[in-house]
Amino acid sequence: MQKQRAYYLNGYQTKIKTTVTDCKIGKKGYEIVLEDSCFYPQGGGQASDKGTLAGQCVLDVQEREGILYHTVAQPLEIGRTVEGEIDWNYRFDLMQQHTGEHMISGVAYKKYGLHNVGFHMGKEYTTIDFDGKLSPEDVLYLEKKVNQGIMENRAIQIYYPTKQELEKMEYRSKKNLETDVRIVEIPEYDICACCGIHTKTTGEIGCVKILSADAYKNGVRLKMLAGNRALEDYRKKCENADKISHLLCVPANEIGAAVQKLKKEKEQLQWNVNHLEKEQLLQKAQGVNGEKAIFFETVSSIKALQHFANLLQERASFAAVFSGNDKKGYHFILVSKKWDMKRVMKKMQAIGVCQGGGTAKMVQGKIEANQKELRAFLEQSVLE
Numbered sequence: 079m080q081k082q083r084a085y086y087l088n089g090y091q092t093k094i095k096t097t098v099t100d101c102k103i104g105k106k107g108y109e110i111v112l113e114d115s116c117f118y119p120q121g122g123g124q125a126s127d128k129g130t131l132a133g134q135c136v137l138d139v140q141e142r143e144g145i146l147y148h149t150v151a152q153p154l155e156i157g158r159t160v161e162g163e164i165d166w167n168y169r170f171d172l173m174q175q176h177t178g179e180h181m182i183s184g185v186a187y188k189k190y191g192l193h194n195v196g197f198h199m200g201k202e203y204t205t206i207d208f209d210g211k212l213s214p215e216d217v218l219y220l221e222k223k224v225n226q227g228i229m230e231n232r233a234i235q236i237y238y239p240t241k242q243e244l245e246k247m248e249y250r251s252k253k254n255l256e257t258d259v260r261i262v263e264i265p266e267y268d269i270c271a272c273c274g275i276h277t278k279t280t281g282e283i284g285c286v287k288i289l290s291a292d293a294y295k296n297g298v299r300l301k302m303l304a305g306n307r308a309l310e311d312y313r314k315k316c317e318n319a320d321k322i323s324h325l326l327c328v329p330a331n332e333i334g335a336a337v338q339k340l341k342k343e344k345e346q347l348q349w350n351v352n353h354l355e356k357e358q359l360l361q362k363a364q365g366v367n368g369e370k371a372i373f374f375e376t377v378s379s380i381k382a383l384q385h386f387a388n389l390l391q392e393r394a395s396f397a398a399v400f401s402g403n404d405k406k407g408y409h410f411i412l413v414s415k416k417w418d419m420k421r422v423m424k425k426m427q428a429i430g431v432c433q434g435g436g437t438a439k440m441v442q443g444k445i446e447a448n449q450k451e452l453r454a455f456l457e458q459s460v461l462e
């Protein structure tokens with residue numbers, strides 16, 4: 079059995095010298111029980127610590143019925159003294175995310191009466207779910223208030239109140255706890271029952287950035303970053319803003335308006351292209367006057383192809399329009415007021431994989447075939 083857990087007493091302990099008390103084969107490797115441990119297990123939305131134990135990589139740390147199981151690839155002899163070391167950079171990053179989350183949840187509770195009902199620390203960002211809505215102004219307030227508390231570098235307190243003391247306290251907790259309740263207090267920000275690992279001071283969180291606030295169930299889901307992760311995100315965003323700024327030749331803080339302008343210009347150009355295309359198709363259709371009209375055109379959209387087919391329907395007893403190429407296949411529309419187009423489409427299956435549907439007067443679909451064969455096929459008496 080474990081005597082104690084070093085990480086409860088000191089979240090900054092990175093190394094431990096201890097004794098192996100049990101070793102059994104598990105699903106992912108050998109599960110080692112130690113007399114004491116500085117490894118934090120997976121739980122409460124937080125991943126387990128990484129590191130080494132007796133020179134082996136620690137693959138996983140799980141807690142079951144109060145006992146910590148450290149998974150390694152090779153067995154370790156019971157009674158042996160071993161040294162363990164956690165991956166400190168990884169651990170400290172989790173401590174920053176977790177303590178930052180406390181501050182956000184604490185302010186959301188104090189200011190808006192919202193409860194944290196879900197929390198997940200992912201590889202990229204942390205999500206916090208609240209049981210009520212937050213406006214964009216509320217989210218901005220949360221972020222500012224939390225960062226103010228970080229700059230004030232408040233000392234974080236951890237204590238175990240008596241049952242009587244606990245009854246008088248107002249604290250956040252997801253469970254009904256009675257004994258050995260570990261309280262984590264960030265003065266003026268948060269009082270919460272928590273078994274996780276936190277930074278000693280708020281200053282060590284570095285900074286907190288709320289990335290987004292989306293409606294989730296009956297409340298809101300915040301995505302957040304703290305510490306180096308937030309700084310790295312800022313660096314990447316600056317890099318992107320800088321690239322766009324150079325491409326558009328505007329200062330970085332004006333790229334939003336510049337992209338909006340670009341989008342409007344693109345819409346205007348698209349309108350002009352559509353208009354010219356319609357004019358061009360109209361001219362081609364006006365040149366038709368007869369029984370059969372077969373066209374292979376590269377048009378901008380299916381809508382343009384439909385427009386062309388409609389124009390041709392008035393001027394030919396049968397019209398076939400195609401857009402595409404031999405390699406990828408052709409979108410097509412067949413129209414006629416005289417013959418059954420469904421029948422013609424069925425016959426087209428003889429020269430390539432053909433899918434589509436419609437009415438006797440008009441069918442639309444896609445065919446994998448080449449232009450030469452399609453033209454030759456339709457010029458034959460397929461209408462009979």
Ligand SMILES: [Zn+2]
Binds near residue numbers: 275276
């Ligand atoms: Zn905590």
